[in-house]
Amino acid sequence: MSVAPRAGSGKVTVPDIVARKSHSFAGTVETKPKITCLTAYDYPTAHLLDEAGVDILLVGDSLAMVVLGYESTLPVTVDEILHHVRAVRRGTRRALLVADMPYGSFHISADESIRNAVRLVKEGGAEAVKVEGGERRLELIAKLVEAEIPVMGHIGLTPQSVHAFGGFHVQGKTAEAARQVERDARAVEAAGAFAVVLESMPRELAAGITEKLRIPTIGIGAGPDCDGQVLVFHDFAGLTLEHMPKFARKYANWALELSRATGEFCDDVRAGRFPSDAESYHSPAELREQLLARQRS
Numbered sequence: 600m601s602v603a604p605r606a607g608s609g610k611v612t613v614p615d616i617v618a619r620k621s622h623s624f625a626g627t628v629e630t631k632p633k634i635t636c637l638t639a640y641d642y643p644t645a646h647l648l649d650e651a652g653v654d655i656l657l658v659g660d661s662l663a664m665v666v667l668g669y670e671s672t673l674p675v676t677v678d679e680i681l682h683h684v685r686a687v688r689r690g691t692r693r694a695l696l697v698a699d700m701p702y703g704s705f706h707i708s709a710d711e712s713i714r715n716a717v718r719l720v721k722e723g724g725a726e727a728v729k730v731e732g733g734e735r736r737l738e739l740i741a742k743l744v745e746a747e748i749p750v751m752g753h754i755g756l757t758p759q760s761v762h763a764f765g766g767f768h769v770q771g772k773t774a775e776a777a778r779q780v781e782r783d784a785r786a787v788e789a790a791g792a793f794a795v796v797l798e799s800m801p802r803e804l805a806a807g808i809t810e811k812l813r814i815p816t817i818g819i820g821a822g823p824d825c826d827g828q829v830l831v832f833h834d835f836a837g838l839t840l841e842h843m844p845k846f847a848r849k850y851a852n853w854a855l856e857l858s859r860a861t862g863e864f865c866d867d868v869r870a871g872r873f874p875s876d877a878e879s880y881h882s883p884a885e886l887r888e889q890l891l892a893r894q895r896s
């Protein structure tokens with residue numbers, strides 16, 4: 600599948616996302632359509648979400664928790680992310696495809712970080728990568744951008760920092776913590792990121808950052824004033840079996856529907872209602888006669 604953007608093809612590109620930033624001049628706000636982003640981890644889901652018009656598909660390292668069943672995002676590897684990026688690539692035509700850089704893939708050396716990001720683009724077909732962290736990632740983001748890899752930043756509650764934070768807690772709730780989140784936002788922008796995810800922070804802080812930055816902000820648990828919103832697919836589709844954070848709206852209840860369908864399938868099989876004759880293959884008439892005759896004799 601060709602993913603090279605062609606003018607007028609409707610393909611969402613990095614410059615399209617940057618152009619969706621709403622700017623305010625002298626008290627008036629020039630509003631743009633908000634950016635929509637969902638996570639995706641496989642071909643059929645990517646295909647459906649892409650056709651339904653979502654702007655960005657993110658192969659998030661949330662893969663570790665919602666698909667692979669780990670308790671945090673830390674264990675997932677570059678190879679595992681790559682496997683899913685390839686599947687999502689095959690299902691995506693229009694949306695911008697962003698791949699998360701997992702924990703450990705950009706913490707050892709600049710060379711190794713760039714090599715890993717290049718793999719996500721070259722072997723996976725990602726059009727951009729997402730990197731967690733603010734000020735500390737300034738140099739790395741600049742190096743990736745220099746290597747022609749567009750970068751989406753991610754600040755606030757960065758799940759890869761779960762141990763440093765002591766859990767998945769809302770960030771920026773004190774004056775000093777809020778200033779740090781603002782510094783992180785500015786650093787990510789200064790380093791050349793084309794957009795930044797703001798996760799789990801007071802809406803007032805996210806609104807202030809959104810107003811100050813030139814790049815779009817994409818919120819998750821950061822209130823309605825960001826330039827766009829992202830949800831984890833399993834929360835959105837009602838497939839999350841554990842506790843859902845308060846910001847995650849369930850747009851469908853697939854868990855309920857799958858559980859109902861599974862019960863119905865088991866009942867039908869056990870009662871001999873599935874498969875029906877119409878759902879079965881049949882021998883040609885001549886052979887059927889022979890088989891019936893053999894059964895009778």
Ligand code: KIV
Binds near residue numbers: 638660661753819830
């Ligand atoms: O991994 C992920 O799904 C994410 C989103 C929550 C933004 O980083």
